[in-house]
Amino acid sequence: MLLRALQKKAEGNIDERMKRINVQSLRASRLTVVLSLVSLVVGVLLVLLVTYNISRPLRRLEKATAMIAEGKLDDDLRLNRDDEIGSLAHAFGVMAKRLKSLEERNLDASPLTGLPGNLAIEREIEKRLQAKRPISLCHVDLDNFKPFADQYGYAWGSEVIKEVALLLIAELKETGEKGDFLGHIGGDDFVIISVPPRAEEICRRIVAGFDDRIRKFYTEKDREQGFFIGKDRKGDRQKFPLISVTIAIVTDDGARFQNPLAMAEAAAQLKEYAKTLHGSNCVTEKDVHKG
Secondary structure: OHHHHHHHHHHHHHHHHHHHHHHHHHHHHHHHHHHHHHHHHHHHHHHHHHHHHHHHHHHHHHHHHHHHHOOOOOOOOOOOOOOHHHHHHHHHHHHHHHHHHHHHHHHHOOOOOOOOOHHHHHHHHHHHHHOOOOEEEEEEEEEOHHHHHHHHOHHHHHHHHHHHHHHHHHHHHHHOOOOOEEEEEEOOEEEEEEOOOHHHHHHHHHHHHHHHHHHHHOOHHHHHHOEEEEEOOOOOEEEEEOOEEEEEEEEEOOOOOOOHHHHHHHHHHHHHHHOOOOOOEEEEHHHHHHO
16 A cells, blocks of 8 residues: 555656646747747848848939939939948949039030030139149130131131141140140130140140141142132231131139139230231240230
């Protein structure tokens, strides 16, 4: 009876332990399910968050790309991010600004020579004036071009303009440096922007090589006699010298001119004086004072 009692007690203890084990196993299973569900939900939320965080700026970039393709370059693409997407957005913004600048420059460029036009010239002068550094503005103008174009035709006159542009480009490539600027105001007027004294050296080389290069546009008779017969502003026929070039050079030491207009006016006034001289000339303000 004692053994049976001990056995029964032992079996009861085993049953009780097994029940507790079953209860703990059930709780553990439930906890595992709950944790799995929570992990799944958190994982899904994280995936959605990461996807949204990446896809949203990418969609903005895609939209900006479509706008650029349509020619709309004013979209402000600013993403306050310090990661690779932020760097990509910044690079994209820089590219858009550069494309806008190139588009404006292309629209402003001379259709005849392809050189930058008035808008680009004004911006270049303003940028250099604001830098407060020495700058030389060289106004290049042809003498007797209008009667030449009236006599030989404006198509042939356009060829002269293109030849002059090639001459200026060649001289800047030969004597100038990377920062030098060449623009085409229009007609037979050009602008060179450089630094003193390099600007004067460039212009004097242009004057030295101009006459021989331009002679090929005349008939043999006009070349030999050194003039051509054309009509003046009143329509009367008279002798005109062969085309020559006049270059007026105005220099700013960094504090003289307040804006591009003032500097351009000074160059225009000096050019009017230089055009009174015979033949091709390069004139600086110092030359006027010496005279």
